Amino acid sequence: MSMQESSGVALWRQVADGIERGIADGRFAAGEKLPGEMEIAETYRVNRHTVRRALAALAERGLVRAERGSGTYVEAQRLAYPLRSRTRFSEIVGAGGHEPRGQLIEAGEDIANREIARELGLKIGAPLIRIEAVRLADRTPICVSTTWLSAERFPDAGHVFANVHSMTKLLGHYGVKDYHRASTRITAAIADATDAARLDLPLGRPVLVVDATDVDMLDQPLVTKRSRFAAERVEFLVENG
Amino acid sequence: MSMQESSGVALWRQVADGIERGIADGRFAAGEKLPGEMEIAETYRVNRHTVRRALAALAERGLVRAERGSGTYVEAQRLAYPLRSRTRFSEIVGAGGHEPRGQLIEAGEDIANREIARELGLKIGAPLIRIEAVRLADRTPICVSTTWLSAERFPDAGHVFANVHSMTKLLGHYGVKDYHRASTRITAAIADATDAARLDLPLGRPVLVVDATDVDMLDQPLVTKRSRFAAERVEFLVENG
């Protein structure tokens, strides 16, 4: 493997990403010993100090642990996140044996642009409630979400959410007994400073960007949201047929 | 917005990513003029030269175009890629008005590890055909795929694929009339040197990693594959209910 020059990504970062990928796809299993620093330096054709910096970065994030005189060992795992018609963060995280938590960052008012208006079946310029929240599993931030609801249909939704800390409960408060996922769009990006801070993620890490709209049992749009997931902490499962 | 220090990502790269994100999520529409270099420098709190380097990187990738004395303008778009039960690369790309193409990189033999054996319903160590291919839309590489098939059920599949250049046709050659997607797992990573070269992508860009298994009409597994998509060129659409 050879490294790319002047890509705007430091060499040690490229090495760290390479090793992390090896951990993610199972080439380096959890608990296993990584190759020695000299060997890694040779395979990536960089100086041993550069490898050490890469390993230090991974160690700081808790993915590996160095043992002097012995070697460097892997410790990691990703949260499985099924994308079903019935997608509830708390249920998914809870099913994985982790403790789900939601935390309100900010609630405010907004106005529908063309895209949101189309998703929610509203007119452009219609008043909206915007809720920004971060969701955690066992105190590890998993994603940050921006959620939009019609301010007419859900007046004062911001204050309600601040009390109940759950989208399901919020909708229940307005008489919505059940809802399901109508559409989901996924792509990836690089975490910007805001996301990075909220996700407790170093800048430059990949995030999975998910745009989704939930509808009620009559297929009437309820909420639309954009979530940014720390890619290194989740793995989406799409179940077809 | 403030930049993060010593993340292993150069400042100009962070600025470039920020602008690219603005293009991706529509803050900067195609054809529109970006803010002036001085203004960008102020919002990101970096030197104008750093902004210029960021813009140069985006220009090289064809996302923006600078016009001396006038401004810098956006030009970009992402390929919509629906993840349905019936997922066929050529149909998706063709439907978007682009010309699909597949290109064989390498075909060889392999042996089933635990994961592949489970996906394909084979025993560990069972003989496999491994096919590496890159898929393009209008000569732009979209993804690289590694596909595994049972060597017993599909003998000589590598040579067949080299002739037909299509997974659908390959399966048809063995009497498989129709098939559909059984499972899809998505996560994101950073492009390594191999991916970067094959996708004509600078190192360090995010890729969407998709693990998928296709089954026949009797739900018997046919092929399992791992694809890596250039995240900046596609947007997955998950359609539920």
Next chain:
DNA sequence: TCAAGTTGTCTAGTATCATAGACAACTTGA
């Protein structure tokens, strides 16, 4: 016990990144 292999910690030298300022070349609209 000892040799080989591992991670930890120094010292340097070179290349790249980022900032700062100045000015040229060009476009646009008044």
Next chain:
DNA sequence: TCAAGTTGTCTATGATACTAGACAACTTGA
């Protein structure tokens, strides 16, 4: 025509990243 605003190019300087080499501290297995 001209002023204001834009991108293009140059010089210079300090900070950081990367390489190179040496050796210490520690673990493991023969």
